[in-house]
Amino acid sequence: MTGAAKGDSLYARYMKAFQASTAHTSGCPACQASAECAVGAPIHERFARLQDAYRRLQAEQKRF
Numbered sequence: 001m002t003g004a005a006k007g008d009s010l011y012a013r014y015m016k017a018f019q020a021s022t023a024h025t026s027g028c029p030a031c032q033a034s035a036e037c038a039v040g041a042p043i044h045e046r047f048a049r050l051q052d053a054y055r056r057l058q059a060e061q062k063r064f
């Protein structure tokens with residue numbers, strides 16, 4: 001396994017979390033109003049964590 005493959009897998013998980021978050025929000029008035037519901041909270045939290053991890057990985061790669 002290479003570092004690139006690991007990055008791809010993180011990106012894939014990030015994209016999946018983004019889609020799950022967007023899909024939930026599009027059908028949830030509470031989350032649309034930024035008042036996260038009990039179902040949406042862990043979905044949005046997971047997306048935020050993966051987004052953070054992915055951005056950190058990108059920042060690291062830009063240094064080379």
Ligand SMILES: [Zn+2]
Nearest residue numbers: 028031037040
């Ligand atoms: Zn919701």
